[in-house]
Amino acid sequence: MILTVTLNAAVARTMVVPSLNFGQRHRASESISRAGGKGMNIARSLRELGAPVLATGFAGGRSGDAIRDGLSEASIPFDLVEIASSSRTSTAIVDPTSGVQTEINEHGPLITQAEAREFTRRLEFLMEYASAVVFAGSLPEGIDEDFLAGLVHRSRERGIFTVVDSTPQVLKVALKARPSLVSPNQGEAESVAGFDFIEEDDFSRGTARLVELGAERACVTSPEGHSYLTTADGVISAQAPRVEARSTIGSGDAYLAGLLSGMLHRNLSAVDAVKLAAGCAAANAETLGAGSFEARHAEELAEEVQVEVHSGGKHRL
Known part of the structure; x- marks a missing residue:
């Protein structure tokens, strides 16, 4: 089973707005809403591909209820820690006329120390059944990079294939825990590697740099x-x-x-x-x-x- 960890899960809403002009009133021609955050997206894709998966993370308030409902509708097994603060909402606006995409992401809820401890306890239990753990997405308030790096270290100690796909600040710290794979996009990889990827050889140098910093493997898109x-x-x-x-x-x-x-x-x-x-x-x-x-x-x-x-x-x- 592959565990996906989404510490900053969201209700993800995508709207299609042709000829978007800021400052004007528009009607969306299409709109969808679902459980979001990188780990949730990965879990949805894994489910479609037939891979055994379970989604875990934090969820709170009405948005948390919507996240659970979305996972249930997609037939994705989950174990989410209930939190006092409300989970965030992320909005994406797609303009098919210009091809421009605009994303508006809230920062996320405040996670208490007790909630973080409960999540660690549950994750330790779920790791008993996991072949891989994917730590994906941003961190909510109250959770720092060292907390996530500690979880990566625990999973590596158990011999579990461990993946990190997060922001540059988080990735820099998580690399010290020697994850099995890191998977940043180009901009994130450039920030961690310390140079821009202009020529094709720069991508090879960049992935090599991520391995030097601690990853067993690195993938850049x-x-x-x-x-x-x-x-x-x-x-x-x-x-x-x-x-x-x-x-x-x-x-x-x-x-x-x-x-x-x-x-x-x-x-x-x-x-x-x-x-x-x-x-x-x-x-x-x-x-x-x-x-x-x-x-x-x-x-x-x-x-x-x-x-x-x-x-x-x-x-x-």
Whole structure:
């Protein structure tokens, strides 16, 4: 079972507003609402891919009730710690006319020390049944980077495959706990590595730097649909197929879910797992709402993914 940890879960609302003009009144042509936060998106994608998954984290207030309802509707098993503060709401506005996406994310609730202790207790129990734990997303008030790094360390001590996909500030600290895999986007990776990725070689240098800082493996995704994964044989780079994108929000989460499903559940080779991951990211971009795609379509798109392995020289597969 793969555990996804979303410490700052949200009610995620996506609205389609053609020809958005700030300061004017608009009507959304389409709107959806679901359980959100990176870990929730990853859990939804893993569920679609048939991988055993359980979502955990914090949830409070009416928004917390909506998060639980959303997980139940998606048939995603969950174990969320009830908190006194209300969970946050995140809003994404997609303008199909301009292709611009606008995201508005609340900071999140205040987590008390007692709530944090209860979450740690429950996570320790759930780890008994987990093959992997994914720590994804931002941190709410009351939870600091050292708390998350401690959880990463506990999971690594148990021999569990441990993934971190979070903000640069969190990632820098979590790397000290030597996670099995880190999966930042390009901007986050640049912040941690300390330099901009301009040329293709910069991505290989950047993933190598993340490994030097403590990760066993590193994966970096770019806004243009490129991805780079470190392996024992070198760096696998992939280019996702071109699709007619409705919204790219959550495509990075879908990518990570595809990668984990391929590596840990389907026992695919690293190259084939990367192809599946890129196919999931592309399929997600074609739909509205993070982590929403059909597994069969993602697998079809995976066949179109262009892959190269960089090991000293470079060759196309």
